[in-house]
Amino acid sequence: MRIDILTLFPHMFDGFLSESIVKRAIEKGQVVINVINFRDYSTDPHKRVDDYSFGGGAGMILRPEPIFACVEQIRTTDSLVILLTPQGVPYQQSLAQDLSKEKHLIFICGHYEGFDERIRSLVDLELSIGDYVLTGGELASMVVSDSIIRLLDGVITKDSHINDSFQNQLLDYPVYTKPQDFRGMKVPEVLLSGHHEKIRAWRYQQQLKRTKERRPDLLEKR
Ligand code: 6GU
Numbered sequence: 001m002r003i004d005i006l007t008l009f010p011h012m013f014d015g016f017l018s019e020s021i022v023k024r025a026i027e028k029g030q031v032v033i034n035v036i037n038f039r040d041y042s043t044d045p046h047k048r049v050d051d052y053s054f055g056g057g058a059g060m061i062l063r064p065e066p067i068f069a070c071v072e073q074i075r076t077t078d079s080l081v082i083l084l085t086p087q088g089v090p091y092q093q094s095l096a097q098d099l100s101k102e103k104h105l106i107f108i109c110g111h112y113e114g115f116d117e118r119i120r121s122l123v124d125l126e127l128s129i130g131d132y133v134l135t136g137g138e139l140a141s142m143v144v145s146d147s148i149i150r151l152l153d154g155v156i157t158k159d160s161h162i163n164d165s166f167q168n169q170l171l172d173y174p175v176y177t178k179p180q181d182f183r184g185m186k187v188p189e190v191l192l193s194g195h196h197e198k199i200r201a202w203r204y205q206q207q208l209k210r211t212k213e214r215r216p217d218l219l220e221k222r
Contacts, residue, residue, distance in 0.1 A: 001102065001152060002032045004074050005141050006067065007109040008049065010035045012138045022146060025155045033145070036074070041066040050112055059113025067108060067115070071122050078103040081123045084137030084144070085110060088126030091144060093166035095127070099144075100151035107144070109137030169218045171210045173203040 005013065013035045016022060025031045042049050043065065050060035071081060080102050089095075099105065108123065120126070129140045150156055165172040176187040190202045211218050 001030070001100075001148075002034075002104045003107065003145055003148075004034045004036055004105070005107045005109065005145070006036050006038045006070055007136075007138055007141075008037060008039055008111055009109075009136065009138055010037050013142065016142045016146070021155060022149055025149050025152065028154070030152050030155050031149050036070060038066045038070045041069040041073075043069075053113075061113060062110060062115035062119070064116045064118045067119050068122060071106060071108070075106065076104060079106050080104065080125065081106045081108065082144075083108045083110070083120065083123040083126045084128075084140040085126050086128050086131075086133055088128040091127050091129050091140075091147075093147070093164070096144075096147040096151060100148045105145075105148070107137070107141040109141050111136035111138070166218075169211075169222045170207040171215060171218070173206040173210070 007013070013033075017026065017033060017035070022031075022033075026033060039047050039049050048063075049066050050062050053059065053061050075081065080099070082105060084107060108119070127140070127144060129143050134140060151161060161167065163172060176191060180187050180192070188202070190198055193199070208219075
């Protein structure tokens with residue numbers, strides 16, 4: 001998969017790209033990520049990318065030209081263009097699964113007070129990562145990319161995402177490691193039994209119980 005991220009703040013991605021699973025996926029060639037500063041596509045003598053809002057109002061608005069020029073240069077017939085905005089479709093695991101099958105994703109990160117409405121005509125999908133407002137789409141694009149990259153073939157052990165929270169609209173079951181007794185808090189007996197069928201049944205019961213207690217809305221969706 002290839003991911004191109006259009007931003008005015010490329011250094012926000014430095015840590016994201018240079019640590020842990022994402023770093024390893026890049027090194028192994030499972031994903032190619034390009035962070036592109038769309039200011040480089042401004043034809044303005046001062047490289048300006050924003051301007052005042054017609055009709056008045058506080059804040060600067062991203063102009064369409066640099067973003068159009070950039071997307072038109074990098075887009076192919078295989079590309080899906082995604083705009084990160086609090087007005088987008090609420091992001092969830094099933095979308096991560098769908099997007100992990102794409103060949104080429106282009107993320108557009110808005111910043112400042114907003115972007116010119118005509119930018120919307122360029123995009124295939126608008127995504128929001130939750131009902132709160134961020135200073136820009138950068139963190140959201142990292143959240144979405146991270147959740148997609150971990151689903152790509154060979155990035156993490158196959159079994160690890162079969163039991164992910166939200167897979168089948170259920171939260172994960174509790175897990176334990178050594179020691180068997182930590183300050184009087186004991187590992188549940190069934191997990192030490194070696195009885196695979198009993199363990200499977202216990203874990204499923206725990207998933208149902210957790211989801212009912214913490215996220216009854218997920219059970220209703222099931
Ligand atoms: Cl995608 N962008 C911004 N700026 N704020 C958000 C968001 C995105 N999702 C939730 N809040």
